[in-house]
Amino acid sequence: MQTNTPSRSISRLTRRGRLALVVTGAAVAGTAVAAPPLILGDDGDSRPTTLVIQEGRRASQVYADVDKALELPAGSTKKSLAKAGLKLPGDADGNPEGYLFPATYPLKEKATPEQLLALMVETADKKFNGAPIAAGAQRNAMNVYQAVTIASIVQAEASAKADMGKVARVIFNRLERGMPLQTDSTVDYALGRSTPGVEERDIEADSPYNSYTRMGLPPTPIDNPGEEAMRAAINPTPGDWLYFITVKPGDTRFTADYTEHQSDLAEFNARQQKGKQGQKGKQEQAEPGEG
Numbered sequence: 001m002q003t004n005t006p007s008r009s010i011s012r013l014t015r016r017g018r019l020a021l022v023v024t025g026a027a028v029a030g031t032a033v034a035a036p037p038l039i040l041g042d043d044g045d046s047r048p049t050t051l052v053i054q055e056g057r058r059a060s061q062v063y064a065d066v067d068k069a070l071e072l073p074a075g076s077t078k079k080s081l082a083k084a085g086l087k088l089p090g091d092a093d094g095n096p097e098g099y100l101f102p103a104t105y106p107l108k109e110k111a112t113p114e115q116l117l118a119l120m121v122e123t124a125d126k127k128f129n130g131a132p133i134a135a136g137a138q139r140n141a142m143n144v145y146q147a148v149t150i151a152s153i154v155q156a157e158a159s160a161k162a163d164m165g166k167v168a169r170v171i172f173n174r175l176e177r178g179m180p181l182q183t184d185s186t187v188d189y190a191l192g193r194s195t196p197g198v199e200e201r202d203i204e205a206d207s208p209y210n211s212y213t214r215m216g217l218p219p220t221p222i223d224n225p226g227e228e229a230m231r232a233a234i235n236p237t238p239g240d241w242l243y244f245i246t247v248k249p250g251d252t253r254f255t256a257d258y259t260e261h262q263s264d265l266a267e268f269n270a271r272q273q274k275g276k277q278g279q280k281g282k283q284e285q286a287e288p289g290e291g
Contacts (some may be wrong), residue, residue, distance in 0.1 A: 051104070055224070058189070153218075243256070243258070
């Protein structure tokens with residue numbers, strides 16, 4: 001796909017189930033990803049017997065999860081990549097991002113990082129290269145790796161599972177029209193930031209993951225998507241949408257009309273501003289008065 005720099009006249013879009021036009025310069029907040037729970041054994045032992053990898057965890061976060069579960073020094077799992085011998089697709093070029101499949105994994109007594117990573121990649125390989133996913137990718141004129149990349153963006157951007165198919169359709173529609181994706185989740189990934197909060201200066205970042213300044217998909221997935229996101233990536237909901245924004249929890253609006261989207265954005269910004277004023281008022285009331 002194209003990687004040239006798009007025209008700056010194209011309207012910018014932002015993040016996390018919102019793909020909203022940036023007209024105020026304010027950052028759009030997202031929901032931080034919670035650390036996955038470690039399920040303990042029935043015997044009360046403090047050592048977990050299983051490791052839960054949640055949908056949307058980045059590879060760097062998965063490495064940290066494994067280090068914690070196996071009680072290893074920070075950075076141990078990442079260092080083990082060189083000798084893990086992971087069976088990744090050629091397009092991955094040795095990078096397991098997108099293929100550390102979200103699931104519950106057993107922690108055997110002498111489990112190693114290499115074993116856990118290999119099991120995650122093996123699970124992903126079985127899930128992704130089966131007939132439904134492989135055929136779905138081919139049906140949409142892409143390979144499986146591209147489908148995983150789209151699914152990773154869907155996983156990061158959709159604020160509800162019910163919206164994943166529509167988010168995927170927005171991605172397809174923008175790619176087909178030669179429009180940059182302009183998703184904040186890719187910028188966050190470029191900056192190595194796990195907490196959403198892209199500002200105007202951030203979208204100038206010089207990175208192949210910056211979907212504001214680069215066309216097409218990022219070079220790799222940006223997280224490890226789950227099955228729902230994968231299904232959305234190969235079976236996007238029919239529609240002509242180019243924009244979406246979560247105006248309030250449970251109210252994500254999709255549209256192909258620029259003017260309509262501006263109206264939705266104005267409502268979102270008004271709610272954000274009202275919320276900030278309310279929070280500021282609460283803080284002022286909580287502060288002790290001057291004596």
